[in-house]
Amino acid sequence: MKILAAIKQVPARDTQLRVDTDARWIEEPDASEINEPDAYALEEALRLKEAHGGEVIALCAGPEAASQTIREALAKGADRAIHVEEDALHRFDVLGVARILAAAAAAEKPDLILTGLQSDDLGSGQTGVVMAELLGYAHATIIMQVEAQGSGIRVKRELEDGWFQHVDLPLPAVLTIQSGINRLRYATLMGIKKAKSKEVRKLTAAELGVPPAASVVLDRVYAPLRVKRTVMIEGPAAEQAARLAAILRDEVRVL
Amino acid sequence: MKILVVMEHSRGAWHRMSWETLAAAQALSADVEALVAGHETGELAQELARKRLSRVHAMESPLLAEYTADAFTATVAGAVERIRPDLVLFPHTYQSRDFAPKVATRLGRVLVSDVIRLRDDNGLVMTRQLFQGKLNADYRAAGPGPHFASLQAGVGRADAVEAGSAEIVTVRLDHGEPSRAVPHPPFRESSRAIDLTAAELIVSVGRGIKEKDNIGIVEDLARALGAELAASRPICDNGWLPMERQVGSSGQTVAPRVYLAAGISGAIQHLVGMKGSKTVIAINKDPDAPIFEIADYGIIGDLFEVVPALSAEVRKIKG
Ligand SMILES: Cc1cc2nc3c(=O)[nH]c(=O)nc-3n(C[C@H](O)[C@H](O)[C@H](O)COP(=O)(O)OP(=O)(O)OC[C@H]3O[C@@H](n4cnc5c(N)ncnc54)[C@H](O)[C@@H]3O)c2cc1C
Numbered sequence: 001m002k003i004l005a006a007i008k009q010v011p012a013r014d015t016q017l018r019v020d021t022d023a024r025w026i027e028e029p030d031a032s033e034i035n036e037p038d039a040y041a042l043e044e045a046l047r048l049k050e051a052h053g054g055e056v057i058a059l060c061a062g063p064e065a066a067s068q069t070i071r072e073a074l075a076k077g078a079d080r081a082i083h084v085e086e087d088a089l090h091r092f093d094v095l096g097v098a099r100i101l102a103a104a105a106a107a108e109k110p111d112l113i114l115t116g117l118q119s120d121d122l123g124s125g126q127t128g129v130v131m132a133e134l135l136g137y138a139h140a141t142i143i144m145q146v147e148a149q150g151s152g153i154r155v156k157r158e159l160e161d162g163w164f165q166h167v168d169l170p171l172p173a174v175l176t177i178q179s180g181i182n183r184l185r186y187a188t189l190m191g192i193k194k195a196k197s198k199e200v201r202k203l204t205a206a207e208l209g210v211p212p213a214a215s216v217v218l219d220r221v222y223a224p225l226r227v228k229r230t231v232m233i234e235g236p237a238a239e240q241a242a243r244l245a246a247i248l249r250d251e252v253r254v255l
Numbered sequence: 256m257k258i259l260v261v262m263e264h265s266r267g268a269w270h271r272m273s274w275e276t277l278a279a280a281q282a283l284s285a286d287v288e289a290l291v292a293g294h295e296t297g298e299l300a301q302e303l304a305r306k307r308l309s310r311v312h313a314m315e316s317p318l319l320a321e322y323t324a325d326a327f328t329a330t331v332a333g334a335v336e337r338i339r340p341d342l343v344l345f346p347h348t349y350q351s352r353d354f355a356p357k358v359a360t361r362l363g364r365v366l367v368s369d370v371i372r373l374r375d376d377n378g379l380v381m382t383r384q385l386f387q388g389k390l391n392a393d394y395r396a397a398g399p400g401p402h403f404a405s406l407q408a409g410v411g412r413a414d415a416v417e418a419g420s421a422e423i424v425t426v427r428l429d430h431g432e433p434s435r436a437v438p439h440p441p442f443r444e445s446s447r448a449i450d451l452t453a454a455e456l457i458v459s460v461g462r463g464i465k466e467k468d469n470i471g472i473v474e475d476l477a478r479a480l481g482a483e484l485a486a487s488r489p490i491c492d493n494g495w496l497p498m499e500r501q502v503g504s505s506g507q508t509v510a511p512r513v514y515l516a517a518g519i520s521g522a523i524q525h526l527v528g529m530k531g532s533k534t535v536i537a538i539n540k541d542p543d544a545p546i547f548e549i550a551d552y553g554i555i556g557d558l559f560e561v562v563p564a565l566s567a568e569v570r571k572i573k574g
């Protein structure tokens with residue numbers, strides 16, 4: 001199976017976010033990491049390859065700095081990578097980003113494209129579905145299990161309220177992978193060494209024929225307004241704990 | 256502004272968020288139409304016809320009896336082309352996640368997903384969250400419609416849907432092509448051993464706990480309080496606690512008297528599972544964590560210091 005895993009680099013979870021001066025995006029974060037569900041998508045791709053043979057290609061659109069995340073994917077076992085280098089990806093809307101990724105994917109003719117369910121930065125939750133439509137592939141979302149079956153695959157979809165559903169799909173297909181589908185591996189020293197000699201093909205959106213256009217305009221990025229007045233308990237930890245315990249006794253009355 | 260609301264139902268029952276979306280549409284415009292797609296949707300369409308709507312579109316086909324992305328995309332995209340609304344709204348459900356982006360793409364449009372606020376300010380302004388709720392962003396619909404958006408829970412209020420009467424337009428469809436995906440019947444995993452929905456007190460732990468071995472300190476607080484232990488999704492994804500302790504859109508929905516969240520950021524998928532709690536207490540080292548937006552009491556601090564101290568104070572009071 002030839003499998004493409006779409007991985008995005010996002011600001012690391014614990015970094016401070018600063019809105020940029022024109023309030024259109026954020027300033028360069030201090031630290032970045034792979035988008036969480038994408039780590040699970042990559043892991044699932046590697047497991048499918050280990051079970052059925054084939055190739056895993058990591059696909060990433062992002063700035064030069066995203067090379068770090070691409071290297072990590074190669075160190076974990078991806079065979080090669082495609083890096084669509086774009087400094088200001090936020091000038092493209094979701095459709096634009098999906099067009100970039102779909103154009104890069106089309107040239108590879110993969111059997112399976114795995115994306116994360118949702119990005120931690122934009123949180124659109126739709127790039128995979130849009131790619132499937134652009135490529136004419138079948139798709140399924142919020143996937144918790146993938147099994148080869150005959151000439152196609154059987155997947156387990158997460159539904160709401162603790163329900164699940166199996167769906168059979170022909171290949172080629174796009175799946176959006178939910179966090180928790182598998183247990184993530186760490187890169188080995190050997191893997192890190194090998195990654196250095198693996199191919200990373202660099203492309204640009206312009207070369208793929210996708211101009212930066214947005215039919216929906218991002219007007220303004222801002223910190224959310226607090227609607228609720230939270231009673232903040234200040235002081236050193238011991239004092240905070242004592243006051244909260246008193247509140248639980250006297251105000252909330254559960255002690 | 257003509258708005259088309261795509262309603263969701265399964266096995267004869269409406270998805271509650273459909274009504275919320277309909278209410279949000281009514282608040283925005285006098286010209287709202289609703290669409291229901293399925294097989295034998297007569298009664299559902301009748302119910303819609305008693306709301307303040309310009310028209311109800313019942314899209315009927317045996318191929319729509321079970322949801323598939325292929326059939327629903329063809330149906331809704333076709334309907335949008337015929338009805339020509341300025342704005343198409345979906346509830347941001349798992350089903351919409353699966354096909355609404357496909358509908359928009361087929362029509363060459365962009366879906367603004369997971370919108371938490373919708374308003375008309377010299378044009379349509381849609382607010383959605385970025386960075387898991389740490390920032391908000393306003394998006395403006397530019398140029399001619401149709402524009403597409405999916406609405407998160409709580410944008411409109413289901414009980415605010417206005418009554419009225421509307422004509423029903425029934426369209427019997429005959430898509431030549433069957434779906435590529437073959438869905439099997441939905442099922443639940445083995446029954447839950449732990450029922451958090453009945454718990455009076457819940458202490459919930461998030462990724463701020465860092466390692467599995469640290470969970471003991473939160474468990475100890477739960478024990479001191481006589482509370483159930485719950486968790487955010489990453490804790491269960493990592494196998495640190497069983498899935499059945501997960502609270503949120505893909506876990507349990509709880510409404511205890513007290514919900515104490517330690518090291519939980521407050522992503523929307525977590526909040527929908529616990530925001531009905533009577534009193535919410537949050538312990539988080541990040542003053543900007545979204546959990547503080549819904550917390551009644553907040554402690555900005557290190558849970559590794561605060562939680563053990565709190566367990567000791569609780570035990571002191573309980574004697
Ligand atoms: C379709 C879908 C369904 C989902 N379903 C669910 C669901 O049912 N339930 C769910 O919970 N999530 C769900 N999620 C995931 C959700 O989006 C978030 O990723 C998740 O809730 C984050 O968990 P968290 O708050 O524990 O972790 P994080 O977001 O990483 O937050 C950790 C928090 O801990 C704080 N912290 C760190 N160290 C300390 C310390 N020493 N002391 C105090 N605080 C500290 C940090 O400031 C941070 O706020 C779902 C996502 C999707 C896309």
Ligand SMILES: Nc1ncnc2c1ncn2[C@@H]1O[C@H](COP(=O)(O)O)[C@@H](O)[C@H]1O
Pocket residue numbers: 006007008009035037038041059060061062089094097101114115116117118119120122123124125126127128
């Ligand atoms: N710039 C990108 N590069 C690679 N993959 C991406 C990119 N943007 C989105 N994706 C993929 O699409 C998924 C969903 O993203 P989103 O639609 O933004 O929530 C992510 O989890 C990634 O797998």
